Amino acid sequence: MEKWRRTERITVITKYILDRPNELISLNNFTELFQAAKSSISEDISIVRDVFQQFGFGRIETLAGAGGGMIYFPQISGKNRDDFLKEVAFKIANPNRILPGGFLYMTDIIFDARTAQKVGEIFAQHFAAMEPQYVVTIETKGIPLALMTAKALNRPLVIIRDGSRVTEGSAVSLNYVTGSSRQIRTMSLSRRALPIESRVVIVDDFMKAGGTAKGMVELLLEFKSEVLGIGVLIDTKTPEKKLVEEYYSLLKLEEVNEEKKQILIEPYLVK
The missing domain is CATH 3.40.50.2020 (Rossmann fold)
Structure with missing residues (x-):
């Protein structure tokens, strides 16, 4: 099983959400793709969210629960x-x-x-x-x-x-x-x-x-x-x-x- 580095996961996650604005994305998509724990994926998403917010690229909201995930809202400062x-x-x-x-x-x-x-x-x-x-x-x-x-x-x-x-x-x-x-x-x-x-x-x-x-x-x-x-x-x-x-x-x-x-x-x- 290939081991994905965090930088690689973040790159893929960023590309994935940019292609799917205003859409609920399940974390399972990434846990299955990277064979990683949800906690690790959540940390990756937190990094992406903070960078997007800092540079005014948009807003990422996370939803808890079994049917939860995240939604990317494109924004411009x-x-x-x-x-x-x-x-x-x-x-x-x-x-x-x-x-x-x-x-x-x-x-x-x-x-x-x-x-x-x-x-x-x-x-x-x-x-x-x-x-x-x-x-x-x-x-x-x-x-x-x-x-x-x-x-x-x-x-x-x-x-x-x-x-x-x-x-x-x-x-x-x-x-x-x-x-x-x-x-x-x-x-x-x-x-x-x-x-x-x-x-x-x-x-x-x-x-x-x-x-x-x-x-x-x-x-x-x-x-x-x-x-x-x-x-x-x-x-x-x-x-x-x-x-x-x-x-x-x-x-x-x-x-x-x-x-x-x-x-x-x-x-x-x-x-």
Whole structure:
């Protein structure tokens, strides 16, 4: 029988729990793998827990009893969160991102794996206590952020289609009015994508007036879903009153001045 050193056990345990956030993991998994006593495994986990807490990598909770084990909750410390959002805001504030009509080019930032992962961890930390069963977004730019949120929560991702797709089978469609341009558009969700009466959170990349978010909420009500919260990477200063009352935003876009080539954007910092 191979004898595993503590450093080796800790390395494997760390990798194992990082791949299974928000999931109850039985200590038996490790006692059988390492052929070690529960007391030894418990000591290993205590070391991992203390290091994670010290460096702000997340929280590990242990549950006693026959059906117990441990759960890893991804977290990012307040300072690390603020520093990251300041970095993202600085990148977005580059005047070269201004497009005709006052739009901003942000695809490279949103689809950057590191950025999407960090944003997902921040959203997951905010929504975890609500115990959602699904993360919902609408195609396409919100998908990376929602996917990483779903990964950090260890929950399935559901994607609402912008329009309808024959390949989705039977679907529920909804016409909605965009809050900013007042255009009528259609979104749809396959009946197979989301069970009735699910608990969900919505994640998207951008909110101006909130028309798309309001449309998603109304569509999810057709599935009798409980919308626990809405998270967006960026919201705009105007209009001040959105079509959805409550949402969680990470960055506020205050102004895009095409003439002066100036973008004013600030992160919502931890108070």
